Amino acid sequence: xxxxxxxxxxxxxxxxxxxxxxxxxxxILPKDIAISKEARxxxxxxxxxxxxxxxxxxxxxxxxxxxxxxxxxxxVKALEELGFHNYLEIINRILDEHKELLKGKExxxxxxxxxxxxxxxxxxxEELFKKSRDRLQSNGSGGSFSEIKNE
Amino acid sequence: xxxxxxxxxxxxxxxxxxxxxxxxxxxxEEQAAFESTQSENTNKVPQEVILESFERIxxxxxxxxxxxxxxxDEDIGKVAQATPVIxxxxxxxxxxxxxxxSVVEAKKAGVRKISxxxxxxxxxxxxxxxxxxxxxxxxxPAES
Numbered sequence: 001x002x003x004x005x006x007x008x009x010x011x012x013x014x015x016x017x018x019x020x021x022x023x024x025x026x027x028i029l030p031k032d033i034a035i036s037k038e039a040r041x042x043x044x045x046x047x048x049x050x051x052x053x054x055x056x057x058x059x060x061x062x063x064x065x066x067x068x069x070x071x072x073x074x075x076v077k078a079l080e081e082l083g084f085h086n087y088l089e090i091i092n093r094i095l096d097e098h099k100e101l102l103k104g105k106e107x108x109x110x111x112x113x114x115x116x117x118x119x120x121x122x123x124x125x126e127e128l129f130k131k132s133r134d135r136l137q138s139n140g141s142g143g144s145f146s147e148i149k150n151e
Numbered sequence: 152x153x154x155x156x157x158x159x160x161x162x163x164x165x166x167x168x169x170x171x172x173x174x175x176x177x178x179x180e181e182q183a184a185f186e187s188t189q190s191e192n193t194n195k196v197p198q199e200v201i202l203e204s205f206e207r208i209x210x211x212x213x214x215x216x217x218x219x220x221x222x223x224d225e226d227i228g229k230v231a232q233a234t235p236v237i238x239x240x241x242x243x244x245x246x247x248x249x250x251x252x253s254v255v256e257a258k259k260a261g262v263r264k265i266s267x268x269x270x271x272x273x274x275x276x277x278x279x280x281x282x283x284x285x286x287x288x289x290x291x292p293a294e295s
Contacts, residue, residue: 014223016212023210024243028250033257035265042270042290043249046283048220050245053282054238055221059228069229072237079241083279086198087244090205094240098233 016044057082072098195277196251204247212239252277260293268293 021044025035055070057078062070072095079087116124214235221227221238250265252273257265267290274280274287 014220016220017216020210020212024208024212024246025250027207027209028204028247029265030254033254033263033265035253036267038267038290039253039265039270042267042287043246043253045286046249046270046274046280047242047246049283049286050242051217051220051238052224054241055224055227058234058238059226069231070227070234071231072233075234075237075241082282084241084245086201087241090202090244091237091241095233095237098236 014048016047018044021047053082054078196248196255200251201244201248204251205244208243208247212242214239217242248277249273249280252280256293266293267291 022040025040025043029035054075058070058074061074061077061081062068065074067074076088076091076095079085079091217235217239218230221230221235249270253265253269256269256272256276257263260269267287271287271290272293274283
């Protein structure tokens with residue numbers, strides 16, 4: 001425990017945001033059931049315990065595979081090892097969605113890197129049109145065009 | 152068998168209308184149906200109920216906070232970008248499960264307000280929550 005790691009134990013600063021916990025509990029609870037403040041705090045404590053046990057187990061899985069970074073697949077394996085088999089269906093679905101999302105982002109980035117934004121492209125096109133129009137007019141068949149333009 | 156069914160078809164009744172009376176009625180039905188097959192563990196919340204509750208959750212924890220909590224354990228090193236997101240979602244399922252189990256305890260006690268004692272009972276009566284027994288020991292046991 002290094003000092004600048006924060007001498008505050010997991011309890012205080014490093015808790016879950018109260019408003020978020022409250023909101024989520026509210027979304028789960030049937031409308032006709034209320035919950036006490038102390039019970040909410042108990043749920044928060046249990047949630048932190050859950051994060052810690054899942055982190056530790058995920059870390060073990062990663063270490064067994066000689067990986068230094070905990071990847072989402074390690075979390076999935078850890079859930080299985082901890083006996084949360086019934087969570088896997090949802091988690092795998094979310095993982096797939098997340099991967100799809102990342103793929104989409106990559107594509108968009110490639111497009112942005114290779115070309116320019118649509119607006120920028122349109123502006124450049126407009127500029128090219130103008131240049132060629134000007135060229136036509138200055139070489140052009142007579143002064144009438146430039147006169148009109150000047151008006 | 153029933154759990155496999157739940158995995159394949161998480162929303163057996165089609166729509167997820169949030170009407171409180173109806174959803175709690177459904178919870179009751181499923182509870183009864185489940186208890187008849189799982190008599191050795193009367194407190195287990197059916198998978199369908201957990202899934203339905205999870206689907207109702209629209210609020211998510213900030214991944215940065217989850218990551219900080221994970222790394223408050225000095226053994227935890229680097230984590231991939233998706234990891235705190237997945238841990239956060241797993242936490243939401245966990246909360247859905249814990250809250251539903253506590254609702255069962257409150258109803259058993261015949262009250263409409265969940266107290267910390269109900270959380271304790273929910274933990275003690277659910278095998279998956281064994282790791283929490285020490286954390287909730289400080290709360291008074293539910294009176295019977």
